[in-house]
Amino acid sequence: MTNLYEALKHEGLDIEPTVCAKCGFCTFVCPAYLDKLWDSQSPRGKLFQLRKLIKENKPIPRDFAERIFYCTLCGACQEICQTNIPLLRFWQLIRQEVGNLDEWPEIVKYIDDSIQQTQNIMEMDQIDRTLWTDMVDDLVEGRIGIKAEVAYFAGCNISFKGTLAHMGENTIKVMHAAGVDFTILGDDEFCCGNPYFVAGGFDKGKELALHNIKALKNLGVKTVVFNCPGCHRAFSEEYPHLLGKEATEGLEFLPFSEFVLRLLKEGKIKFTKKYPHKVAWHDPCELGRHQNIYNPAREVLNAIPGLELKEMIHNRNKARCCGGGGLLKGTNPIPSVRISGRRVKEAEKTGAEILASECPSCTMSLKDGIEDQKSSIEFKDLSQIVVEALGL
Amino acid sequence: MISKKQNQNLADIVGEDFFSSEDFMTSIYSSDIAALPGLVNDVINPHADAIAQPTTTEVVSNLLKYCKENNIPVVPRGHGTSGYGGALPTRGGVVVEMTRMNKILNIDKEAMTVEVGSGIIWGKLIEDLEEEGLTVGAYPSSAPSSTVGGWVAAGGSGIGSTKYGGVNEQVVDLEVVLPNGEVIRTKDTSEQDLMSKTEWKGFGGGDSFYGDVDKDIQYKPDSTHLFLESNGTLGIITNIVLKIIPLRNIMPTTSSFRSQSLMVAALQDILEATRPFYLHFITDKFYRMLKELNKAPPTTGEFVISCAFEGTDDEIATEMEKLEHIVGRHSGALEPREVAEHEWSERFYPMRIKRLGPSLAPSEVYVPLDHLDGYIDHMNSHFKDEDFALEGAITDRGEVAVLTWFPDDERRKISFLMGWYRSLDVINLGLKHGGRAYSIGMWNAAHSRSFYGKEDYAKMSNLKHKTDKKGYLNSHKVFAGPLVLSTRLNLLIMFIAGLVVPIVIWVARLLVPTIFAAYVPWIMVNDLTSFLIWFIVGILVGYVATEFVNLIPITVVLSIGTPFLRLGRKIFH
Numbered sequence: 001m002t003n004l005y006e007a008l009k010h011e012g013l014d015i016e017p018t019v020c021a022k023c024g025f026c027t028f029v030c031p032a033y034l035d036k037l038w039d040s041q042s043p044r045g046k047l048f049q050l051r052k053l054i055k056e057n058k059p060i061p062r063d064f065a066e067r068i069f070y071c072t073l074c075g076a077c078q079e080i081c082q083t084n085i086p087l088l089r090f091w092q093l094i095r096q097e098v099g100n101l102d103e104w105p106e107i108v109k110y111i112d113d114s115i116q117q118t119q120n121i122m123e124m125d126q127i128d129r130t131l132w133t134d135m136v137d138d139l140v141e142g143r144i145g146i147k148a149e150v151a152y153f154a155g156c157n158i159s160f161k162g163t164l165a166h167m168g169e170n171t172i173k174v175m176h177a178a179g180v181d182f183t184i185l186g187d188d189e190f191c192c193g194n195p196y197f198v199a200g201g202f203d204k205g206k207e208l209a210l211h212n213i214k215a216l217k218n219l220g221v222k223t224v225v226f227n228c229p230g231c232h233r234a235f236s237e238e239y240p241h242l243l244g245k246e247a248t249e250g251l252e253f254l255p256f257s258e259f260v261l262r263l264l265k266e267g268k269i270k271f272t273k274k275y276p277h278k279v280a281w282h283d284p285c286e287l288g289r290h291q292n293i294y295n296p297a298r299e300v301l302n303a304i305p306g307l308e309l310k311e312m313i314h315n316r317n318k319a320r321c322c323g324g325g326g327l328l329k330g331t332n333p334i335p336s337v338r339i340s341g342r343r344v345k346e347a348e349k350t351g352a353e354i355l356a357s358e359c360p361s362c363t364m365s366l367k368d369g370i371e372d373q374k375s376s377i378e379f380k381d382l383s384q385i386v387v388e389a390l391g392l
Numbered sequence: 393m394i395s396k397k398q399n400q401n402l403a404d405i406v407g408e409d410f411f412s413s414e415d416f417m418t419s420i421y422s423s424d425i426a427a428l429p430g431l432v433n434d435v436i437n438p439h440a441d442a443i444a445q446p447t448t449t450e451v452v453s454n455l456l457k458y459c460k461e462n463n464i465p466v467v468p469r470g471h472g473t474s475g476y477g478g479a480l481p482t483r484g485g486v487v488v489e490m491t492r493m494n495k496i497l498n499i500d501k502e503a504m505t506v507e508v509g510s511g512i513i514w515g516k517l518i519e520d521l522e523e524e525g526l527t528v529g530a531y532p533s534s535a536p537s538s539t540v541g542g543w544v545a546a547g548g549s550g551i552g553s554t555k556y557g558g559v560n561e562q563v564v565d566l567e568v569v570l571p572n573g574e575v576i577r578t579k580d581t582s583e584q585d586l587m588s589k590t591e592w593k594g595f596g597g598g599d600s601f602y603g604d605v606d607k608d609i610q611y612k613p614d615s616t617h618l619f620l621e622s623n624g625t626l627g628i629i630t631n632i633v634l635k636i637i638p639l640r641n642i643m644p645t646t647s648s649f650r651s652q653s654l655m656v657a658a659l660q661d662i663l664e665a666t667r668p669f670y671l672h673f674i675t676d677k678f679y680r681m682l683k684e685l686n687k688a689p690p691t692t693g694e695f696v697i698s699c700a701f702e703g704t705d706d707e708i709a710t711e712m713e714k715l716e717h718i719v720g721r722h723s724g725a726l727e728p729r730e731v732a733e734h735e736w737s738e739r740f741y742p743m744r745i746k747r748l749g750p751s752l753a754p755s756e757v758y759v760p761l762d763h764l765d766g767y768i769d770h771m772n773s774h775f776k777d778e779d780f781a782l783e784g785a786i787t788d789r790g791e792v793a794v795l796t797w798f799p800d801d802e803r804r805k806i807s808f809l810m811g812w813y814r815s816l817d818v819i820n821l822g823l824k825h826g827g828r829a830y831s832i833g834m835w836n837a838a839h840s841r842s843f844y845g846k847e848d849y850a851k852m853s854n855l856k857h858k859t860d861k862k863g864y865l866n867s868h869k870v871f872a873g874p875l876v877l878s879t880r881l882n883l884l885i886m887f888i889a890g891l892v893v894p895i896v897i898w899v900a901r902l903l904v905p906t907i908f909a910a911y912v913p914w915i916m917v918n919d920l921t922s923f924l925i926w927f928i929v930g931i932l933v934g935y936v937a938t939e940f941v942n943l944i945p946i947t948v949v950l951s952i953g954t955p956f957l958r959l960g961r962k963i964f965h
Contacts, residue, residue, distance in 0.1 A: 015750055018750045018751065018802065018803070019746060019747055019749075019750040021425065021743040021746045021752070022423070022424070022425040022472070022473075023425060023473060023534060023536075023537060023743060024425075024471050024472065024473050024534075024536075024537035024538075025536045025537050025740070027471070027537055028513050028515060028516065028536065028537055029536075037445065037491055037492055038412070038417070038445075039417075039420050039421065039472075040416060040417050040420055045420045048419075048420050048423070049416055049419075049420070052419075063416075064416070080536065082741055082743045082744065082746070083743065083744065083746045083747045084685075084744075084747060313519060313523075349523075
């Protein structure tokens with residue numbers, strides 16, 4: 001076993017609980033705190049408890065370990081922090097500490113086992129990686145594992161969850177319509193490692209990172225397109241951090257919105273059909289706050305004739321979480337739905353008939369929230385709106 | 393200590409989900425934003441036995457009735473965002489956190505008032521009002537996390553106070569649960585009714601700190617003001633009616649100056665010639681600390697004034713013209729719009745500089761604007777060996793709420809403890825320049841009489857005397873109470889006394905053996921048995937000493953201790 005809080009000390013973050021001003025700004029933006037209204041659940045309260053544990057060099061008790069995972073890692077606490085504490089990294093390292101104590105929640109252990117055995121989070125055979133392409137098999141025929149400059153990285157959720165397959169299908173349709181020469185990795189696509197990064201299992205995630213980068217480089221890929229912000233963040237932020245910046249040199253990683261915007265600007269696609277709908281946009285945390293990417297999706301939506309973009313009160317860097325991040329949907333499914341419900345209510349206030357985002361996790365969560373709230377608002381992924389607006 | 397059965401009864405009253413007596417929870421709710429030096433922590437000994445989060449006024453009432461009957465101390469708390477000790481549980485008991493009473497109950501657009509649960513967060517209230525095209529006149533710089541009830545109970549001024557006054561000027565009516573559980577609306581309850589309604593309960597206890605009102609005192613028909621800034625010592629505020637205003641444009645501006653005197657002169661002229669919504673300054677020291685953190689605006693001078701106007705476009709244009717003239721007259725520079733916007737968005741972030749500490753020792757005091765220049769000079773000379781940052785916000789009364797921050801490091805225990813005197817000195821210097829305490833809480837209880845005014849303080853203490861003589865409701869706040877030392881400190885005092893007594897005897901026998909032989913030959917320490925006997929005697933003496941120490945009011949300890957801390961700081965810093 002490693003020394004207690006070693007990683008935290010190594011990165012000089014063990015002082016952060018003392019730097020905390022205890023102002024509590026983080027509390028009323030924290031989905032977990034707002035769900036419980038107990039300070040033990042807030043970032044401020046957790047820092048308070050950790051300060052004592054770190055000072056006394058005591059391990060994180062089991063009940064506290066559970067509360068550490070009662071968090072969506074949405075980063076709202078970091079965004080509003082009075083003393084600029086790098087809280088996202090801090091929570092990741094604390095989760096790593098929980099892992100070192102073998103106190104990961106059961107669902108995290110299950111995901112860990114699954115990835116170790118099958119290279120995906122669903123414990124399914126890698127041969128089924130391309131099941132999602134069934135509805136677009138004619139468009140992907142002969143494209144699996146071929147050399148191309150553009151690759152589409154579907155990720156585990158889209159690959160294996162039938163309710164999310166449409167996101168991959170839509171992206172393929174757009175690529176086809178734009179005449180993009182693309183490839184998909186097929187069963188050579190391994191989990192991006194994001195569940196490990198979220199749980200603080202960096203060493204295990206490193207093996208996956210090495211494999212995926214090698215697989216992409218072998219195919220001569222230069223641009224990788226993602227529907228999943230979690231995968232995108234893993235490639236663009238965690239991989240360089242783990243493997244060194246040179247490992248990802250020559251590769252660019254684009255979320256779907258940015259890719260579509262590029263196609264629009266290059267004139268490869270054009271919206272001509274009217275799309276007379278009011279759309280409220282939900283910023284996925286892993287794209288927005290984590291990577292400061294807010295504009296591409298808005299620019300794409302604004303380029304669609306007839307579409308009226310509605311902003312929620314909490315948008316961009318102040319956007320509230322959908323409830324699905326940080327593995328909360330697995331560790332605490334019921335609170336996760338309550339958090340989703342709150343976001344749906346906020347969307348309803350805009351008067352929009354469609355709530356949209358670009359993230360498989362947000363898609364699942366917000367759909368759950370709509371059901372929970374019995375809301376009449378409809379959820380659509382950005383790829384779906386783009387495909388409908390293009391008439392594909 | 394609360395017994396297991398009492399815990400269960402309290403949980404039944406509040407609801408299982410809204411009650412906790414777990415250690416990790418009680419420790420979180422036993423602190424506020426101030427970092428206390430270890431020894432101060434032992435002397436004050438804040439530790440709650442349980443936390444309750446009531447959801448209705450009825451629950452609060454039942455809770456208070458039960459706690460009073462069972463002599464369980466109660467400490468009301470907003471969201472713990474103050475640093476004056478107003479929400480610290482000094483005698484154990486139950487911390488009553490109000491954040492679940494967080495609804496907007498009524499918006500009256502004719503009377504332009506809003507009624508809210510006292511636990512609502514200012515930020516949330518403002519967000520919701522804005523949807524209706526309304527807002528509040530003033531809100532604290534801690535608005536993203538502080539409760540309306542917390543600010544009303546602690547007092548102070550904030551953003552908007554330059555135009556619309558402090559928190560007291562925002563309050564129209566309060567619903568308060570008195571210590572005996574009775575619920576009143578303060579606007580409809582005259583001071584006289586309040587005094588006569590509450591029956592005398594013949595508790596024994598420390599009533600010597602409370603005064604009596606003069607016989608010819610004038611009572612007011614509305615008792616609201618007695619509960620404002622009273623830190624929940626007279627009752628728990630459950631609902632609040634606030635004034636509201638129409639939501640209008642805000643135009644933030646930033647101007648910078650080359651010297652303190654130019655900046656202060658500009659502040660005086662701005663206040664005289666215009667009616668700003670917000671008028672705030674930082675001095676060069678604060679500016680440089682922000683610069684170190686990459687948070688300083690790129691301004692021409694290092695003395696920076698942030699001034700925001702509120703109103704119609706025409707009103708703002710007129711004010712802007714006057715402002716430009718004033719800034720020019722004092723050789724200042726009106727900074728670009730981006731700088732002004734940045735500073736406006738930073739109005740909630742005075743504690744950025746904590747990162748330089750990693751701790752901060754803060755202190756705040758009201759100083760008349762006319763005395764500001766002299767006060768800052770005095771501060772600079774008094775604390776010439778200390779790093780500190782100074783900022784201030786001007787109120788509609790022409791007072792400046794001057795906030796001083798001393799970056800420090802609480803991990804350096806002795807130096808941090810000794811540095812504690814600075815917070816007290818800041819207030820004393822302010823008083824010398826015609827100022828007054830900013831908020832009372834616990835640490836400023838020595839200033840209660842001057843803060844509330846002789847007459848109101850007499851009424852408040854009389855009310856406290858009648859309704860809560862034993863001080864079960866937020867003891868030690870506003871009305872200074874005796875110390876309750878921690879068990880650790882009590883034992884330490886007894887142990888030290890146990891060692892000191894035999895050592896003193898041994899030394900004394902060496903120095904004056906004839907006196908001992910003549911008068912008290914049986915007092916000696918010459919073997920282990922006699923050492924142990926006198927050690928036990930010493931422990932008993934120590935026990936008696938702790939009992940005496942526990943009778944000393946906190947305010948006395950602070951005033952006696954401050955000079956020692958000041959001297960110690962000079963030695964250890």
